[in-house]
Amino acid sequence: xxxxxxxxxxxxxxxxxxxxxxxxxxxxxxxxxxxxxxxxxxxxxxxxxxxxxxxxxxxxxxxxxxxxxxxxxxxxxxxxxxxxxxxxxxxxxxxxxxxxxxxxxxxxxxxxxxxxxxxxxxxxxxxxxxxxxxxxxxxxxxxxxxxxxxxxxxxxxxxxxxxxxxxxxxxxxxxxxxxxxxxxxxxxxxxxxxxxxxxxxxxxxxxxxxxxxxxxxxxxxxxxxxxxxxxxxxxxxxxxxxxxxxxxxxxxxxxxxxxxxx
Amino acid sequence: xxxxxxxxxxxxxxxxxxxxxxxxxxxxxxxxxxxxxxxxxxxxxxxxxxxxxxxxxxxxxxxxxxxxxxxxxxxxxxxxxxxxxxxxxxxxxxxxxxxxxxxxxxxxxxxxxxxxxxxxxxxxxxxxxxxxxxxxxxxxxxxxxxxxxxxxxxxxxxxxxxxxxxxxxxxxxxxxxxxxxxxxxxxxxxxxxxxxxxxxxxxxxxxxxxxxxxxxxxxxxxxxxxxxxxxxxxxxxxxxxxxxxxxxxxxxxxxxxxxxxxxxxxxxxxxxxxxxxxxxxxxxxxxxxxxxxxxxxxxxxxxxxxxxxxxxxxxxxx
Ligand SMILES: Cc1cc2nc3c(=O)[nH]c(=O)nc-3n(C[C@H](O)[C@H](O)[C@H](O)COP(=O)(O)OP(=O)(O)OC[C@H]3O[C@@H](n4cnc5c(N)ncnc54)[C@H](O)[C@@H]3O)c2cc1C
Ligand SMILES: Nc1ncnc2c1ncn2[C@@H]1O[C@H](COP(=O)(O)O)[C@@H](O)[C@H]1O
Numbered sequence: 001x002x003x004x005x006x007x008x009x010x011x012x013x014x015x016x017x018x019x020x021x022x023x024x025x026x027x028x029x030x031x032x033x034x035x036x037x038x039x040x041x042x043x044x045x046x047x048x049x050x051x052x053x054x055x056x057x058x059x060x061x062x063x064x065x066x067x068x069x070x071x072x073x074x075x076x077x078x079x080x081x082x083x084x085x086x087x088x089x090x091x092x093x094x095x096x097x098x099x100x101x102x103x104x105x106x107x108x109x110x111x112x113x114x115x116x117x118x119x120x121x122x123x124x125x126x127x128x129x130x131x132x133x134x135x136x137x138x139x140x141x142x143x144x145x146x147x148x149x150x151x152x153x154x155x156x157x158x159x160x161x162x163x164x165x166x167x168x169x170x171x172x173x174x175x176x177x178x179x180x181x182x183x184x185x186x187x188x189x190x191x192x193x194x195x196x197x198x199x200x201x202x203x204x205x206x207x208x209x210x211x212x213x214x215x216x217x218x219x220x221x222x223x224x225x226x227x228x229x230x231x232x233x234x235x236x237x238x239x240x241x242x243x244x245x246x247x248x249x250x251x252x253x254x255x256x257x258x259x260x261x262x
Numbered sequence: 263x264x265x266x267x268x269x270x271x272x273x274x275x276x277x278x279x280x281x282x283x284x285x286x287x288x289x290x291x292x293x294x295x296x297x298x299x300x301x302x303x304x305x306x307x308x309x310x311x312x313x314x315x316x317x318x319x320x321x322x323x324x325x326x327x328x329x330x331x332x333x334x335x336x337x338x339x340x341x342x343x344x345x346x347x348x349x350x351x352x353x354x355x356x357x358x359x360x361x362x363x364x365x366x367x368x369x370x371x372x373x374x375x376x377x378x379x380x381x382x383x384x385x386x387x388x389x390x391x392x393x394x395x396x397x398x399x400x401x402x403x404x405x406x407x408x409x410x411x412x413x414x415x416x417x418x419x420x421x422x423x424x425x426x427x428x429x430x431x432x433x434x435x436x437x438x439x440x441x442x443x444x445x446x447x448x449x450x451x452x453x454x455x456x457x458x459x460x461x462x463x464x465x466x467x468x469x470x471x472x473x474x475x476x477x478x479x480x481x482x483x484x485x486x487x488x489x490x491x492x493x494x495x496x497x498x499x500x501x502x503x504x505x506x507x508x509x510x511x512x513x514x515x516x517x518x519x520x521x522x523x524x525x526x527x528x529x530x531x532x533x534x535x536x537x538x539x540x541x542x543x544x545x546x547x548x549x550x551x552x553x554x555x556x557x558x559x560x561x562x563x564x565x566x567x568x569x570x571x572x573x574x575x576x577x578x579x580x
Contacts (some may be wrong), residue, residue, distance in 0.1 A: 021394075100365070128375045128376070133365055134364065143331065163505060164356070164451070165451055171446050172486070183504060224366070225403070228401050229401040241558075244563070246566075254274050255542070
């Protein structure tokens with residue numbers, strides 16, 4: 001067994017530059033949409049790889065809970081340098097909310113074995129930014145979230161969290177759950193060699209029964225929340241755009257005064 | 263009437279505006295009971311009472327500052343057990359969301375984050391959310407346990423509705439397991455004296471176009487009593503602190519007026535400001551995507567237009 005088992009949670013999300021929309025059952029429509037590894041999870045993969053490079057004997061497993069396509073997120077993470085992957089895929093997972101997804105992820109992570117769990121700061125689609133904290137609650141281990149810097153040494157994580165009111169220096173012992181922000185360091189691009197090597201890396205596919213989870217514990221029907229309505233916001237009406245003729249600032253002042261904004 | 267827990271966001275007893283909004287929203291679904299953690303409950307209580315708190319459950323354990331987040335969950339959970347509320351409302355800050363998420367797990371409850379409105383509904387509170395970078399509005403409710411909802415700043419106009427608001431001490435035992443992450447040191451951010459970015463009615467934001475010099479943006483902000491925002495490009499360049507970044511990985515703001523100067527309007531930036539009531543932009547490039555969003559746009563050099571606007575506003579006020 002490796003001395004430092006790192007698990008990175010990665011999510012496959014619809015491309016934000018496409019028109020995202022809801023399906024008839026008011027879940028996110030993932031059909032006909034190009035997906036990709038949530039950009040913010042690349043930072044988590046990067047930190048995992050850097051930690052691995054800094055210690056003698058570590059192993060990086062990337063885990064996703066999601067449909068067949070979500071394999072795309074795993075391949076990207078493997079081509080960046082992850083060692084192996086776990087894909088939890090089950091039709092009964094459709095429509096799970098964060099409480100459902102987090103319980104499945106927790107089981108998958110326990111199944112894999114871990115010392116350090118790394119997450120992104122938020123997924124670029126749901127964007128709740130709460131899963132890492134909930135995962136720590138479920139696993140019963142310390143949380144170190146929204147980190148802009150972290151070091152792992154001798155079983156201890158030291159880190160910096162830049163909050164609104166203060167910058168905090170944190171410390172916890174492994175095992176722990178960590179999430180990193182986009183300020184933790186640019187993520188590497190997969191090299192050609194990395195992409196080729198990724199094709200041969202092991203991917204374990206698990207369904208709910210493999211994890212001992214009953215179908216009715218997760219998914220849309222079991223979700224703790226229900227979306228009753230989803231309405232497309234009317235596009236903003238195009239406003240006035242004028243070229244500055246030397247009085248742009250004054251005209252802007254007129255506009256603001258007209259709207260009683262000043 | 264059923265009680266609704268409202269988690270108080272404050273700075274040493276000074277209650278922050280989002281909490282007053284939460285109290286206002288809570289009154290639509292029940293009787294607000296404020297949960298105040300840390301020092302200064304007595305100072306805060308009159309304000310909380312003015313906005314409708316029937317009581318203030320207060321605890322000030324050293325663990326709240328010594329360890330990250332989780333001891334506060336223990337406290338909110340203790341308040342939950344004490345009150346058996348109909349719902350729990352928490353401000354949508356990074357920490358607020360984490361506390362809410364953990365409380366939801368502990369109480370077997372559904373969780374809704376980043377609501378922009380909360381109303382009473384037949385089957386419990388209905389939360390409105392703005393999703394996919396503001397392109398959809400959804401209405402959701404919680405179907406299990408006690409609704410735990412985090413609410414974004416600027417979601418309601420705080421309205422006073424005086425209530426008793428007496429302070430009651432809340433007994434809290436911080437579990438050993440909640441002391442997992444030690445806060446070794448804390449460096450407070452210097453206050454600029456300007457309004458808080460997420461709470462401000464007006465935000466003036468600068469991007470790469472300010473070319474290292476935020477003085478024109480700051481002068482306009484001060485003339486308007488506004489908060490200052492920045493694009494990630496401006497933050498990455500080191501021109502402005504990250505706590506002022508607007509966008510997907512910064513703050514999400516929804517002011518009455520958002521003025522973007524020298525910002526192109528990338529999707530990640532738009533994600534954080536798209537729901538602003540009125541949007542104004544100044545940009546040299548008429549093709550900049552920010553102009554797709556604006557109510558009023560000036561194609562021009564921000565170093566001409568912004569100071570002129572500031573001078574004009576100052577002159578009109580005299
Ligand atoms: C994972 C991820 C997360 C991100 N999160 C965020 C985020 O939270 N917030 C964010 O803002 N970005 C974010 N970004 C970055 C985003 O993609 C853009 O790169 C960024 O918003 C660009 O900032 P900008 O508009 O200031 O710079 P540019 O895109 O370089 O635009 C500068 C603009 O200034 C104009 N200009 C130049 N000089 C002048 C002048 N003198 N007068 C008037 N106009 C002038 C130019 O015409 C141009 O339109 C994120 C990116 C990624 C990949
Ligand atoms: N379905 C998923 N599978 C694996 N990891 C996930 C999944 N959903 C969320 N995560 C992780 O949790 C982080 C925060 O997600 P969220 O709370 O949804 O914003 C992401 O950056 C991922 O690291």
